[in-house]
Amino acid sequence: MIAGILSIVAGSTTLLLAAYIYVVLPLILGISWGPTSELVPYIVFVFAFLVLGVLAIIGGIYAIQKRNWGQAYAGTIAALLLSLPLGTAAIILLRQSKTEFR
Helix, strand or coil: CHHHHHHHHHHHHHHHHHHHHHHHHHHHHCCCCCCCCCCHHHHHHHHHHHHHHHHHHHHHHHHHHCCCHHHHHHHHHHHHHHCHHHHHHHHHHHHHCHHHCC
């Protein structure tokens, strides 16, 4: 259960970070979004953060419910990519509880 919570925390903080980058960065730099904007490369990072964050949250939900160990493990790997301390702890705890999954 703790592995799922750690995974959800890593995913949700990443979603907040992606929203912050998407909204605040153009305001700080004084650049507007558009097809020829200098900020277009940042969209790739924001999209990657969004995908990994959602994957970590879904995996955390599966880990809390003790269902679908593979999806829960994929979520903890995403959490590892997003936050090394939280992801490492989540993977260790999830591996120890593998026998509890349905």
